[in-house]
Amino acid sequence: MTLADISRHCYELTQAYLGAQNASSIVQETQEAIRETRAIILTEVFSRWSPLNGEISFSYNGGKDCQVLLLLYLGCLWEFFALQVSRSQYAAAYQRFPLQNLFSVYIDLAETFPSLETFVDETAARYELSLYSSRREHGAQASDMAAAFSDFLERYPETQAILIGVRATDPFGETLKPVQKTDKGWPDFYRVQPLLHWRLAHVWSFLLYSGEPVCGLYEHGFTSIGSVDTTLPNPHLRGLGETAPQHKFQWEVEHSYGTAGSGINARPLDPSDVSWLAALGEDKYLPGWYLTDDSVERAGRIKRKK
Numbered sequence: 001m002t003l004a005d006i007s008r009h010c011y012e013l014t015q016a017y018l019g020a021q022n023a024s025s026i027v028q029e030t031q032e033a034i035r036e037t038r039a040i041i042l043t044e045v046f047s048r049w050s051p052l053n054g055e056i057s058f059s060y061n062g063g064k065d066c067q068v069l070l071l072l073y074l075g076c077l078w079e080f081f082a083l084q085v086s087r088s089q090y091a092a093a094y095q096r097f098p099l100q101n102l103f104s105v106y107i108d109l110a111e112t113f114p115s116l117e118t119f120v121d122e123t124a125a126r127y128e129l130s131l132y133s134s135r136r137e138h139g140a141q142a143s144d145m146a147a148a149f150s151d152f153l154e155r156y157p158e159t160q161a162i163l164i165g166v167r168a169t170d171p172f173g174e175t176l177k178p179v180q181k182t183d184k185g186w187p188d189f190y191r192v193q194p195l196l197h198w199r200l201a202h203v204w205s206f207l208l209y210s211g212e213p214v215c216g217l218y219e220h221g222f223t224s225i226g227s228v229d230t231t232l233p234n235p236h237l238r239g240l241g242e243t244a245p246q247h248k249f250q251w252e253v254e255h256s257y258g259t260a261g262s263g264i265n266a267r268p269l270d271p272s273d274v275s276w277l278a279a280l281g282e283d284k285y286l287p288g289w290y291l292t293d294d295s296v297e298r299a300g301r302i303k304r305k306k
């Protein structure tokens, strides 16, 4: 697929989700959340910075939130192009999608799960990301995320704004705004945060409906993925595996875009993560999408006992 193909696909899947009628209250809330996010991207962001020349970049770490934002952003990119075509004096047949890759950045300083690393690589290819990886480009020189972004800006000084899949329920998220400058101590650019109003249930509703691949760790009880040293499956999903109740997203899975009825596309785990999970003990965990309580989403983000 080209960036044009995947952007169009994301546009169409978003429209299909927005067009769903008589669906659950979660779907209706998510439709509203999507409209708000799209308005931020299409009106606030694209009127300020061009999505075509490197002024806008995308922070991507393979997590569910930035994947949702990426799907919406790609859909908006297609809409931006379609609007340009409709305003042009030249026939649509003579117009080509103006981008081949999406500028994006992955800060991989901390040791993370091999399954997540593989997922980032696979999806970077699927979504045609031109992905700057801090470790690959700069070795392990940067000491923290802010320093890693300074390195990134040195390499891509045209960057003005970076999209982030942060939500208001994340730590310190409640005071954030959709578009704001970075804090003191951070390199100078605009943070674009169009998912602040999203709840956990909205994320799963849209992601499971999308039929897109999902990082396999989520299938094994993870709900928020940090470094290997600080992440465990969510204890609120423990021990429930034998008597799996229904989750709240049956409609989404049954009607998933382009893949209806074929189940959730969670990627297989890397064998080293399978061994790592086995070493934690016998407990079974329900998949991450069984958890919709935002207040305990990060209950697995703790210091692991050595």
Ligand code: FAD
Pocket (backbone or CB within 6 Å): 059, 060, 061, 063, 065, 066, 067, 105, 106, 107, 108, 109, 145, 162, 163, 164, 165, 166, 167, 170, 171, 181, 182, 183, 184, 186, 191, 225, 226
């Ligand atoms: P998550 O909940 O997993 O991440 C939330 C989002 O952050 C993700 O969806 C993704 O878009 C992005 N992200 C997280 N980790 C990575 C990564 N390793 N590589 C690429 N993207 C990632 N903190 C401040 O105090 N002041 C700032 O001005 C500030 N500016 C930031 C600008 C950017 C572009 C980013 C990505 C982060 C910034 N942060 C800043 C840090 C931010 O507030 C979070 O602490 C950080 O993103 C990790 O969040 P989390 O652990 O909640 O991860």
